[in-house]
Each structure stands twice: as C-alpha cells, then as structure tokens.
Amino acid sequence: MLAQQYAAIKRDLDDKGIVFSFSGYLSEGILYSLGEALREKLTLEDADGPTVRRVFSVFVEQMQNIIRYSAEKVRGRPGGTVELSAGMVTIGMEGGKVFIVCGNTVRNDDVARLRDRLDHLKSLDRDGIKTYYREQLREEPDSGSRGATLGLIEIARRASEPIDYDFDPMDTDRSFFCLKVRV
Amino acid sequence: MDSLIIPATGRTPGVSFDFAAGHLRLTGESYPDDVAGFFGPVFSALHDFLARPERGAIRFDMELLYFNSSSAKALMNIFQMLETVARDGRPVTVTWCVEENDDSMRELGEDFAEDLRAVVFDLREIPAGGGA
Numbered sequence: 001m002l003a004q005q006y007a008a009i010k011r012d013l014d015d016k017g018i019v020f021s022f023s024g025y026l027s028e029g030i031l032y033s034l035g036e037a038l039r040e041k042l043t044l045e046d047a048d049g050p051t052v053r054r055v056f057s058v059f060v061e062q063m064q065n066i067i068r069y070s071a072e073k074v075r076g077r078p079g080g081t082v083e084l085s086a087g088m089v090t091i092g093m094e095g096g097k098v099f100i101v102c103g104n105t106v107r108n109d110d111v112a113r114l115r116d117r118l119d120h121l122k123s124l125d126r127d128g129i130k131t132y133y134r135e136q137l138r139e140e141p142d143s144g145s146r147g148a149t150l151g152l153i154e155i156a157r158r159a160s161e162p163i164d165y166d167f168d169p170m171d172t173d174r175s176f177f178c179l180k181v182r183v
Numbered sequence: 184m185d186s187l188i189i190p191a192t193g194r195t196p197g198v199s200f201d202f203a204a205g206h207l208r209l210t211g212e213s214y215p216d217d218v219a220g221f222f223g224p225v226f227s228a229l230h231d232f233l234a235r236p237e238r239g240a241i242r243f244d245m246e247l248l249y250f251n252s253s254s255a256k257a258l259m260n261i262f263q264m265l266e267t268v269a270r271d272g273r274p275v276t277v278t279w280c281v282e283e284n285d286d287s288m289r290e291l292g293e294d295f296a297e298d299l300r301a302v303v304f305d306l307r308e309i310p311a312g313g314g315a
Contacts, residue, residue, distance in 0.1 A: 028216035032194060035308055050285040053249050057287075060214050060251050134294050136258050150252040158287065 016092060023088035025074070031063040038091060040096075054158045055098050055183045059144055061151040062102040062179065063089060070104040071174055094182070097160060103178040111167055111175055117149065118165050118179075121156045129157050187228040195221050196254075202232045205293055207243045211259075214251035222257040229261065233268050240274040241265065245292075246309075248282070255291075262295055262302070269301030276303045282311045 013021055038059060042052045064094060070085035078147060086138065087104035126134060133153045156163055164180040184202065190198060191197030191211035199208040207229075217220040250258060262277070268276040277299070279292035289306065296304040 006291060032216075036193075048284065049248075049282060053285070054287060057249065057251070063255075064251070130290070130294070134297055137255060137294060138298070150255060154255075155250045 017094050017139050017165050018092035019088055020082045020091045020136055021088070022090075024086065025084040026066050026070075026089070027064060027084050028067060031067065033062065034063075034089070035059060055100070058155050058158045058181050058183055059089075061089070061155045062181070064103055065151060065179075066104045069106065069110075071110075072105045073105045092126050097182045098182060099182045101178060101180045103176060105170065106167075108169070108173055111177075115167070115179065117152060118163065121152060122162050125154070129153060134158060135157055155179075158183055184228060184229065187225065189225075189226065196250075198225055198239065200228065200232070201223075202228075205239045205241045207241065208246060209244070210246045212249045213247055213254035213257075215254070218253040218257060222260075226257075226264075229264060234284060238273050241268070241276070243275070243277045243279060247278045248288075252274050255264070261293065261301065266299055269299075274303075276305065277303070278305045279308050280281075280307050280309050283308045285310050 004022060020034065020038065020060045022030065039052055039056055042055060047055075066087035066089070069129060070087050072086035074084045085104065087102065089103075092099055093100075099115050121129070121132075132149070136153055138152045138158045140147075159181045161182045168176040168178070170176055185201055186197055187200040189195070189198040194212060195215045196213040197208075197210040199210070243261075245258070247254075247258075265275045265277065276294070277296075279295070281288045281292060292304075292306050296306075
C-alpha cells in the first residue's frame, strides 16, 4: 500500500516530464543544492553553458521570489538570517523545452499588484522587455519589494514563450500563486 | 587599504581590487543569499578608494559568468560610482567579458553600458567553457 501510493505520485510526476520536484519549506540553502543538481543534470544532457545559465537564472529568480514573498514563512531567532518559506518548485521537460513551475501562498491583498506586474510583462514584446529591464535596473527598489520587479523581468527575458500564471483562492486571506516558465 | 581580496565561493564572486594599481576585477558567479551583506563591504572599500586624492586610471574587469537580479542592482551601483569619477576627469575603462556564445551576457553588457558617457566600455569575447 505504502509503495503503491508513492509509486503513483512518482508515476504522475514522470508522466508530466518532471525531473525535479520539491514541496515544503524552501531556503537559500535548498536553492543552492537544487540549483547544483539542476546544472549537473543539464550538463549531463549536453546543454551548452549559456543554455544551462538561462535555465539556472529563471530557477534562481523563481526560488528567490518564493523565499522572499511566500505568505507562509517561519523565521528563526529575531534578527537571524534563516528564512524558511513554504512553496513548491517543479522542473521538467515538455516538447524539448525545460519548464519551471513555482507555487506559493500569497496574501489576497497582494494579488492585484502582482497580477498587474505579470500582465504588464506579458503584454511586452522582446524589445519592450529589454527597455523595461533597463529602466528598472536604474530604479531605486520600491519599499517591500526587495527587487522583485527586476527578478520578474529577468524571468520573462529568459523565457522562450510568454510566461503563464494563475491564482487559486484558498480562503479570505490567501491564494495559491503559480508561475510557469518555459526556457 | 591597498587592496580588497575576497575569494570566490559557489555563489559569491571573487573580488580582486588592487587599489594601488587601479585594477578591479570581479570573477565567478554572483547570487548571494544576502546581497547587501556581501556587497556592503565591497561598496565601502570602493567608495573610500574613489574618494582618495589620487587620480590614476582605473580598469574594471567584469568577468562574472552569471549574476542574479539583485546582484545586477549591486553591479549597477558600482558602474554609477565609476561613471561619477570618470565625469570628473579620471580615466576609467570597463571591460565586460562575455563567453563567445553567451548572447544573454552580451545583451546585459549593452544594458549596463547604455548610460555610460565618460567611462570607456569594452565588450571582450572570451573562449566558451569557463563553467556552467
């Protein structure tokens, strides 16, 4: 029964082309380890340096978005640097392309602002994204954002197709946010 | 302080600032878990160096293979500091190194160079294979 249950989960992941999947508390340490594993896997598949870096770049920005903005976090001692944020990250292959899906809880109050940012990014063509990146590179970060805007632009820039996103309302305070990027 | 040397780690860049020679280098990769914590001392050493009365030429070699978006902000900050002293007449050359097939890094170089007027900006191709 035990093996059957987990084999079913694994089969489901395999069928979706998922190479790595992590769900739970994410930290910078986990980002580093998963990132190393991801690069090794891509290198073994003979991806060239720039391709590996493009995938890696999207991965890092997505993971750091969860670590910084997940609405579900535990912090260690006050003033400590350990930050554990709940979320999930899934990396797989689909039609010869790598995809990265990240999911985390967000506060409903933040949904409209995040949606605006993502819709704006989706509306831009390659040159528009480039111009937007140049502007934001020279902007002071807005309070509370910790550089999120530039991170999202970086993601859109490395994507080979328009980014996909969605929100699933959980309760009156929170929604589950998902972002899928094909590189 | 005549130099600032910080060895590279898996996720923080190698810093090799030889202030006596006016030669500054960043190598490796940059996606620190604490960007402010890492770049704070780098900015302050650079700031002190640029405030000194000597006006010798400065060479800055940007040899990073990868940097994340928060490091991009830090890098921009360094470029703006260099542009300020260059506008005051100090010769500054930035060399942005790019692996020959890395179009993303080449494009980033153009983004960073866009508003440099006094700094001389060179894009230099290096052979591929410096690491993934």
